[in-house]
Amino acid sequence: MADLEIKNLKVAVEDKTILNGVNLHIKDGEVHALMGPNGTGKSTLSETIMGNPRYTITDGQILLNGKDITKMSVDQRARAGVFLAMQYPREVAGVSNANFIHSAMNARSNGKPVPVLKFLQDLQHNMKFLDIPDEYADRGLNEDFSGGEKKRNEILQMMMLKPSMAILDEIDSGLDIDALKVVAKGINAMRSDKFSCLMVTHYQRLLNYVVPDFVHVMVDGKIVKDGGPELAKELEKTGYEGFEKEAEKG
Template sequence: MAVLEVKDLHVAVEGKRILKGVSLAIRSGEIAALMGPNGSGKSTLFQTIAGNPRYEVVEGDILLDGVSIRGMAPEERFARGLFVGFQSPIAVPEVRFAFLIQAMLNKKAGKKLGDANPRIGEVYKLADELGLRRDVFNRGTGAGFSGGEFKRAEVLLALMVRPSVAVLDEPDSGLDVDGMAAISKALARLVEGGAGVLISTHYARILRFLEPDRVYVMFDGKLVLEGGPEIARKVEESGYERIFKESGVI
């Protein structure tokens, strides 16, 4: 069953129509990749899925486990199993990263788990696997995190939360080669655990570590191509312009 369904989504930001009818479905245990040139609307889709109120859904719907989340606050979407990672994560330096993790686990569980939460020990193991220094937990969230540390911290959060669907906007941006391998492995683990995962990326490189079930290509607020991993390879080899011309998109 599809955990996330985006149906004919039209979205405006400050009165300007950015998404012009996007439909896609992410099923449990699947990973899909969203590609597309700069400014094609990928982040707009992620922000809208997250429930950012600046992104107005003009038409269409978003379903999570068959239920429309269109009118729901971001926290409610999260509590229902959605995790969104942003292209430029927002630092909250006044909140210790360890506290944020605990608060998110509490929110997901719908109750205060307390210090006896046995999963707390997991964060150290995950940090080691993701190549994150353990001192990040005692720092403010994002406080002085490098770009790559921020991305790794976000994936760590996703693994802790165990969402039914994780959508991550460019989780590979700014990562070194070891980071790329580490987060690919982590995302594969999420998928093996039954989550549906959607990532956006500019590079076929991450898709070599993480074979996607489907690749979507967005252009000018619409999905213009859909297929298997071969699309990502073609994008890297030929570039968007050539592919779009060949396939009659432009």
């Protein structure tokens, strides 16, 4: 289970304020979508929850199941259940995809190693589910993967690591429609009362396949509107212009 509550979060990068007091509450089993124009702070919020050292919290709290995680290191947050599917996954060719995922699972299993056979069975099953060819298990981590393959591999890692709170930062960018459907299938397979999710996206398209419980619009480092799935559809028609003008007046 995961209950993520963000209170009045203010974040700066190199003295430039990006988030101006974000409030957001994601409860157990809920899927939220965070939408908004470019450069508005969506990725900053995602990275700050994960603990990317580039971002400095100047005010506010991030509570995971009631506990402030802002002082925790990146790996501690991950072991506490937070997962970030990154916009630009890194390539680390010296470790194989399978070994990396297995190491990550072992790191999260409180000193009890995950049995290799069970791991391989799960890996094979999930790779098949996501239409990832077998040989990708032995390739270097994201090594020479295409943009779409990297995104798929992020979802594979999520399915294997089973986080309680997943943040998906533009998981739909650069995907063709078939790949988008596969990625959506992966996210939907995770949905349960033990899995909460924040999907960051520009477009309504992903939300046709993964229907969120709540939609938030972020402009200029603040969440300016909350609603249900219908809000995303409305945005598709009207765009963000109205919200941006509001923010400028604001």
